[in-house]
Amino acid sequence: MDIIDVIMTRRSIRKFTGVPITKEQEELILKAGFQSPTAHNTQPWEFVVIRDIEVLKGIKAYHPYAKMIDNAGFVILVCGNTQKQGSLGFLIEDCSASIQNILLAAHGIGLGAVWCGIYGGEGLVDKTRELLDIPDNIIPVGLVVVGNKLEDKSPKDRYDANKIHYDKW
Numbered sequence: 001m002d003i004i005d006v007i008m009t010r011r012s013i014r015k016f017t018g019v020p021i022t023k024e025q026e027e028l029i030l031k032a033g034f035q036s037p038t039a040h041n042t043q044p045w046e047f048v049v050i051r052d053i054e055v056l057k058g059i060k061a062y063h064p065y066a067k068m069i070d071n072a073g074f075v076i077l078v079c080g081n082t083q084k085q086g087s088l089g090f091l092i093e094d095c096s097a098s099i100q101n102i103l104l105a106a107h108g109i110g111l112g113a114v115w116c117g118i119y120g121g122e123g124l125v126d127k128t129r130e131l132l133d134i135p136d137n138i139i140p141v142g143l144v145v146v147g148n149k150l151e152d153k154s155p156k157d158r159y160d161a162n163k164i165h166y167d168k169w
């Protein structure tokens with residue numbers, strides 16, 4: 001798919017067939033996660049690949065908006081390393097750019113994906129840290145749930161000229 005088509009047609013997919021994604025697909029979307037820009041090029045991301053159904057069910061038990069997580073069968077938790085990036089703001093921005101790359105790569109190769117927030121959710125950082133044995137210097141930012149699609153969604157045009165400000169507000 002052309003990059004502009006990928007960007008314009010990506011939607012959050014929350015229904016999956018359960019058919020596992022291939023090793024090649026897994027490698028490609030992980031590589032996409034490493035290709036995002038980072039402030040001062042610190043590359044603070046770390047990725048936890050989760051396939052274990054018991055771990056996925058463990059996340060589902062405490063995450064209020066991740067009920068689809070065990071149907072997809074493949075999840076990447078994108079984390080930031082505070083020893084690589086001391087600014088929390090930059091760390092979250094860096095990890096968010098990586099998550100978006102993963103979402104677009106997954107869509108570009110015909111898979112479905114959805115971003116499930118961790119950092120912004122009440123108590124989710126601590127619960128994720130505890131379940132996955134994540135050390136103190138690593139901040140879990142977001143989950144990307146990826147799988148073969150059981151639903152298709154039409155693109156949404158969200159362009160709004162009122163939200164664009166030229167030269168000053």
Ligand SMILES: Cc1cc2nc3c(=O)[nH]c(=O)nc-3n(C[C@H](O)[C@H](O)[C@H](O)COP(=O)(O)O)c2cc1C
Binds near residue numbers: 010013014066114120
């Ligand atoms: C920071 C962030 C956190 C999100 N968390 C969740 C989530 O926990 N569960 C979920 O199903 N979708 C989550 N989403 C996906 C949004 O619901 C989705 O992007 C939005 O409704 C727009 O729909 P679209 O992605 O199909 O364009 C999240 C998106 C972002 C950017």
